[in-house]
Amino acid sequence: MEEIVRRARASRASVTVASSPTSTPTAGSPARRPIRTTQSVFQATPQSHALWQVPTPSLILSPQRAVANYESIQRAFPYAHVCYTVKSNAHMSILEAISKLEHAWFEVASAGEITALAACGVRGERILYSNPVKQASHIQVAIDHGVRCFSFDSEAEIEKLAVHAERHPIEVYCRMTVPHAGAMWPLTHKFGVEPHRAVDLLKLARGRGLKPVGMAFHVGSQCIRPETWADALRTISPAWLAAREAGLALDLLDLGGGFAAPYVGPVPPPSAIANVVSPLLETLTPGARRIMLEPGRGVSATAGDMVLEVTGIAARPDGQTWLYLDGGYFSGLYEIPDGIRPAARPIIRESRPASMRTYRLAGPTCDSIDKLFEMRSPVEMKVGDRLLLKMTGAYVYGVSSPFNSFPLPQVLNAAEWMIDLDEFVGIC
Numbered sequence: 360m361e362e363i364v365r366r367a368r369a370s371r372a373s374v375t376v377a378s379s380p381t382s383t384p385t386a387g388s389p390a391r392r393p394i395r396t397t398q399s400v401f402q403a404t405p406q407s408h409a410l411w412q413v414p415t416p417s418l419i420l421s422p423q424r425a426v427a428n429y430e431s432i433q434r435a436f437p438y439a440h441v442c443y444t445v446k447s448n449a450h451m452s453i454l455e456a457i458s459k460l461e462h463a464w465f466e467v468a469s470a471g472e473i474t475a476l477a478a479c480g481v482r483g484e485r486i487l488y489s490n491p492v493k494q495a496s497h498i499q500v501a502i503d504h505g506v507r508c509f510s511f512d513s514e515a516e517i518e519k520l521a522v523h524a525e526r527h528p529i530e531v532y533c534r535m536t537v538p539h540a541g542a543m544w545p546l547t548h549k550f551g552v553e554p555h556r557a558v559d560l561l562k563l564a565r566g567r568g569l570k571p572v573g574m575a576f577h578v579g580s581q582c583i584r585p586e587t588w589a590d591a592l593r594t595i596s597p598a599w600l601a602a603r604e605a606g607l608a609l610d611l612l613d614l615g616g617g618f619a620a621p622y623v624g625p626v627p628p629p630s631a632i633a634n635v636v637s638p639l640l641e642t643l644t645p646g647a648r649r650i651m652l653e654p655g656r657g658v659s660a661t662a663g664d665m666v667l668e669v670t671g672i673a674a675r676p677d678g679q680t681w682l683y684l685d686g687g688y689f690s691g692l693y694e695i696p697d698g699i700r701p702a703a704r705p706i707i708r709e710s711r712p713a714s715m716r717t718y719r720l721a722g723p724t725c726d727s728i729d730k731l732f733e734m735r736s737p738v739e740m741k742v743g744d745r746l747l748l749k750m751t752g753a754y755v756y757g758v759s760s761p762f763n764s765f766p767l768p769q770v771l772n773a774a775e776w777m778i779d780l781d782e783f784v785g786i787c
């Protein structure tokens with residue numbers, strides 16, 4: 360490993376690959392520079408580059424990038440508690456890095472996430488348990504770790520939490536159903552109550568000894584429409600006002616996650632969402648003093664890239680050329696069929712004539728679901744080439760499975776391998 364890192368370090372100065380803008384694009388800033396199809400040669404990545412040294416499949420994580428993303432959301436919402444959504448990437452390197460921030464909060468969905476945070480020294484009072492439906496044993500673990508703030512959206516959940524109300528002051532906030540226009544991954548049907556039911560549920564919680572403190576919503580993941588947060592606020596506002604009129608002292612408003620990653624083009628930055636949300640809060644949700652955010656993807660997506668190797672190529676009767684990789688759907692890339700697709704970048708050993716090709720990417724297993732997306736490559740691909748899948752830091756680690764006994768992607772640290780995630784950002 361030492362030798363590999365030494366060689367990678369030595370090679371850093373000599374890399375001369377096309378298309379390497381240095382920052383993550385957001386709306387208003389230029390998008391990633393597309394591959395120039397007019398160039399006559401697509402340049403090789405030097406043999407000594409770390410991308411040739413890393414094992415494949417691998418997921419290269421940059422905890423520093425996750426922290427930078429977290430802080431950019433915090434800067435856009437200086438008045439809010441930014442709760443990193445652990446499920447989006449629960450790798451310890453990311454949790455440790457974010458937990459070092461004095462002001463960091465976290466959102467969890469399970470007991471396992473709480474114990475992982477405890478191992479990083481995070482105390483329960485910095486944790487929101489926002490999974491609206493929890494297992495009783497997980498609630499017990501949360502209570503034991505000092506978690507006191509729980510979401511709910513049903514009578515059954517009130518009963519599970521009420522068991523602890525005599526011994527502990529337990530705050531609850533009601534998960535609401537809201538519109539999700541502009542979200543690639545809506546989260547509406549599984550959870551949430553209609554506004555007209557919220558006040559009764561909050562009152563019921565109070566009657567069972569819990570402290571109803573607020574409301575939560577999630578506009579859906581990868582939401583590229585800031586106005587959707589305004590729609591959500593307008594949707595819950597009548598219930599919020601009615602609850603306060605009914606004597607419920609609501610002061611916690613959880614705006615959820617949904618912050619988008621710039622997978623294949625610019626997306627609104629956190630400040631664009633803040634510009635929409637901030638002016639509405641006082642009017643639509645008066646008394647909301649504790650504003651919570653739960654970004655997952657917006658923190659972790661750009662903090663990871665996946666490196667895969669080309670293991671096979673075949674022209675099929677459907678007229679497509681299929682490119683088989685040593686990682687795929689079961690490596691955690693399960694969002695791709697639903698349209699959340701990373702950019703891909705060929706990594707080749709020797710420079711080749713530029714030649715635009717279309718490949719159908721597929722993973723290594725024998726299952727037909729194990730295919731990814733159509734890639735336009737600026738160069739002919741060969742067995743042994745590698746492919747970099749950009750922005751695979753969110754909802755990949757933790758989802759991968761050893762189906763067909765193929766190995767899980769190895770998680771590597773970008774800084775240790777001298778890999779700069781801003782390098783090789785061309786879109787294919």
Ligand SMILES: Cc1ncc(COP(=O)(O)O)c(C=O)c1O
Pocket residue numbers: 444447466489490546577579580581615616617618653654655656657
């Ligand atoms: C309750 C809750 N909060 C936050 C998130 C994070 O969402 P995102 O990754 O879109 O920011 C999720 C994602 O599923 C969630 O279920």
